[in-house]
Amino acid sequence: MNPVSSDPPRPHRSQQGPSSDPDPGLNDPLLDGPGAGDSVGKVTSEDSRGLSTDSEWPVRLSRRVSVSALSALLSITAARQVRGRRLLILCVLFALPILFAVLAHRFQDPYESEDVEAVLIFGLIPQALLPLAALLFSSGMVQDDVEEQTLTYLLIRPIPRWLIYLVKVAGTWLVTSLLTALFTAAALAAVYWGTGELAPDALVQRAGILAAIQSLSLFAYTAMFGGLSLLARRSLVLGVVYIIVFEGVVANIDFMIRHVTVMYYVRTLSVRWLGLPVSEWAIDPATAPSVTTCLLTLIGTGSVLALLGAWLFSVREFRVKTPEGS
Amino acid sequence: MTQSGHNPERNQGTEKPAAVEFRLVSKWYGHVIGVNNFSLRLAPGVTGLLGPNGAGKSTLLQLATGQLQPSQGEVRVLGHRPWNNAGLNRLIGLCPEQDAFFEWMTGREFLTSSALLAGLGRRGSREAAQRVLEQVRMTEHADRPVRGYSKGMRQRIKLAQALVHDPRVLFLDEPLTGTDPVARRELMDLILGLGRSGRTVLVSSHVLHEVQAFTRQIVLMNRGRLVAFGDVRQVRDLIDSHPHRIILRCPDSRALAAKLVRCEDVVGVELRRADGAIVIETRAPDRFYGRLPRLALEADTPIEEVYSDDDNLEAVFKYLVNP
Numbered sequence: 001m002n003p004v005s006s007d008p009p010r011p012h013r014s015q016q017g018p019s020s021d022p023d024p025g026l027n028d029p030l031l032d033g034p035g036a037g038d039s040v041g042k043v044t045s046e047d048s049r050g051l052s053t054d055s056e057w058p059v060r061l062s063r064r065v066s067v068s069a070l071s072a073l074l075s076i077t078a079a080r081q082v083r084g085r086r087l088l089i090l091c092v093l094f095a096l097p098i099l100f101a102v103l104a105h106r107f108q109d110p111y112e113s114e115d116v117e118a119v120l121i122f123g124l125i126p127q128a129l130l131p132l133a134a135l136l137f138s139s140g141m142v143q144d145d146v147e148e149q150t151l152t153y154l155l156i157r158p159i160p161r162w163l164i165y166l167v168k169v170a171g172t173w174l175v176t177s178l179l180t181a182l183f184t185a186a187a188l189a190a191v192y193w194g195t196g197e198l199a200p201d202a203l204v205q206r207a208g209i210l211a212a213i214q215s216l217s218l219f220a221y222t223a224m225f226g227g228l229s230l231l232a233r234r235s236l237v238l239g240v241v242y243i244i245v246f247e248g249v250v251a252n253i254d255f256m257i258r259h260v261t262v263m264y265y266v267r268t269l270s271v272r273w274l275g276l277p278v279s280e281w282a283i284d285p286a287t288a289p290s291v292t293t294c295l296l297t298l299i300g301t302g303s304v305l306a307l308l309g310a311w312l313f314s315v316r317e318f319r320v321k322t323p324e325g326s
Numbered sequence: 327m328t329q330s331g332h333n334p335e336r337n338q339g340t341e342k343p344a345a346v347e348f349r350l351v352s353k354w355y356g357h358v359i360g361v362n363n364f365s366l367r368l369a370p371g372v373t374g375l376l377g378p379n380g381a382g383k384s385t386l387l388q389l390a391t392g393q394l395q396p397s398q399g400e401v402r403v404l405g406h407r408p409w410n411n412a413g414l415n416r417l418i419g420l421c422p423e424q425d426a427f428f429e430w431m432t433g434r435e436f437l438t439s440s441a442l443l444a445g446l447g448r449r450g451s452r453e454a455a456q457r458v459l460e461q462v463r464m465t466e467h468a469d470r471p472v473r474g475y476s477k478g479m480r481q482r483i484k485l486a487q488a489l490v491h492d493p494r495v496l497f498l499d500e501p502l503t504g505t506d507p508v509a510r511r512e513l514m515d516l517i518l519g520l521g522r523s524g525r526t527v528l529v530s531s532h533v534l535h536e537v538q539a540f541t542r543q544i545v546l547m548n549r550g551r552l553v554a555f556g557d558v559r560q561v562r563d564l565i566d567s568h569p570h571r572i573i574l575r576c577p578d579s580r581a582l583a584a585k586l587v588r589c590e591d592v593v594g595v596e597l598r599r600a601d602g603a604i605v606i607e608t609r610a611p612d613r614f615y616g617r618l619p620r621l622a623l624e625a626d627t628p629i630e631e632v633y634s635d636d637d638n639l640e641a642v643f644k645y646l647v648n649p
Contacts, residue, residue, distance in 0.1 A: 058402075058404060058405025058406050059404045059405060059406075059417065059494075061406065061411070061413030061414055061416070061417075062413055062416060063412070063413050064445070065412070065445065066445040066446075066447060068442050068445070068446075068447050068448055068451070069442055069443050069444070069445045071442075072439050072442035072443050073443060075439075076428060076439060079428075079430060080428070083430060148426055149422075149424040149426035150426050150427065150428060152393065152420070152422045152424070152426070153422075153428075153440065153443070153487070154443065155391075155392070155393050156391050156392075156393070156415055156418070156419075156420045157412075157415055157440075157443040157444055157445075158412045158413060158414075158415040158416040158444060158445050159412055159415075159443065160410075160412040161410060161412070314410060315410075317393070317394050317395060318393070319355070319388075319394070320388070320393070320422070320424055
């Protein structure tokens with residue numbers, strides 16, 4: 001053996017497979033313990049079918065991705081999202097409009113359900129809670145797997161990286177859409193509870209339309225905050241700043257700049273689909289974007305951002321237990 | 327152990343391709359070098375990757391499994407570049423070092439999910455999960471949550487997920503860490519069997535005894551560099567020719583040291599001021615240990631403590647890098 005000193009390493013180029021036999025003269029004392037000599041756990045000759053030491057390389061690779069692989073990834077993503085503190089925070093956040101509705105019932109005299117709905121269902125939820133929920137879930141979409149060192153189990157599977165990311169976005173979007181739809185329906189029910197102003201079927205219909213609008217906005221938010229989490233370490237802080245500045249302030253400015261916010265399209269869809277008063281948010285139905293434009297803008301923006309995130313995810317290294325990653 | 331010394335770039339047209347090949351590979355993390363100018367070709371069978379903690383073993387395995395991209399050089403597995411090559415992942419398996427799982431799953435669910443992710447389909451995944459559970463002897467505990475597993479059980483399940491899709495090339499990062507002697511024996515048998523079945527298996531470890539139990543072919547790595555590559559016996563010969571440092575503690579160090587300096591096989595004796603211990607260097611440790619009780623009797627001082635300062639690979643690597 002020639003140990004390498006200062007020269008670059010020069011490898012031994014044996015073409016023979018190294019012997020798998022342990023050195024017979026160098027027994028590990030641990031091997032003499034109970035269980036020694038058992039044949040369990042051994043790979044049988046059947047396992048070696050199709051393997052050959054004379055294989056021709058490069059071997060042919062299949063690029064096919066199975067649907068069951070993608071559904072397993074979707075299921076893992078969803079299962080991760082509904083576990084831990086995140087769901088608890090979401091519950092606390094969305095308990096606020098329900099609590100406020102109950103307090104309004106108790107202390108507002110006379111009780112004006114439409115006013116309460118405008119503030120809570122069309123104000124607090126879409127402007128603050130929805131983007132915060134999206135930020136909360138999207139920022140951990142990849143980061144949780146990096147921090148818990150489970151990303152390795154996804155990256156070593158025959159699923160292209162860009163597709164892993166897109167499935168993660170889809171899983172996160174589905175979970176947040178479902179949860180926020182349920183909480184919003186509960187808040188809506190709390191607002192109209194005991195008023196008799198909205199029949200149960202009308203309440204369900206209204207909740208359904210709200211869920212659809214929220215789902216569209218969540219798609220854009222999830223793609224946006226997911227991409228942000230790949231770019232910045234402090235994505236939560238940056239996301240909160242974005243929500244305050246753009247969705248909180250800029251969306252309320254009656255000028256062209258509000259067209260760059262998700263909130264503007266959410267409000268426009270609310271006005272068009274739910275027939276909210278035209279004075280709301282200074283949106284004139286005559287000049288406001290059509291439903292098609294709103295849908296295309298939200299879906300288009302979300303798609304472009306998701307694809308950008310997928311590209312970022314596919315070119316980025318995620319270090320686990322390496323000098324920088326550990 | 328052999329270092330043939332010829333340039334890996336030469337004779338490319340005449341050599342058969344290797345199952346795993348690193349060609350002048352370097353990997354930097356900013357100013358930190360993970361792998362430095364590393365070249366190696368592996369044929370089917372089990373190869374041990376040995377190195378102390380921080381040697382770059384995990385980085386090397388992450389490069390081979392396409393999790394990291396080389397800063398310089400080229401990695402080939404079965405003739406393909408692994409970075410961003412999802413199709414290749416069907417043929418390779420990795421047992422990572424980190425003790426991480428989807429903790430909410432049971433062992434069976436974890437393996438079934440791994441098989442599903444590997445594209446085996448629902449029925450195939452269930453069958454594959456059952457097969458590897460039997461291979462790693464975890465059938466009995468398969469339906470318990472992973473979070474409740476002992477370290478040894480977790481190692482078995484981690485190894486099982488690497489095998490679940492029946493890969494041709496396996497990278498096992500410290501697979502025996504934390505296992506009890508029985509589990510070690512079983513996992514060693516399993517790894518041996520994988521090598522015999524024609525798979526290419528690269529097993530990293532920082533314990534020489536662990537690796538030599540299932541292969542003679544070892545790769546020594548230190549500070550990101552290939553130190554040597556070849557037969558384990560020659561590494562052991564090197565270790566034996568390397569002067570062993572043995573530390574002794576006794577009430578009357580001076581008396582014993584006076585006896586020790588007269589021994590032929592003792593090449594150095596030092597009295598450590600800080601704690602009064604005697605540090606001796608010998609090229610024949612077995613003979614020295616055999617003679618020690620008589621020397622202690624002659625010096626009329628009981629031995630309170632004896633230990634070898636060389637029971638770690640770091641000392642060997644230091645010797646190999648700076649002979």
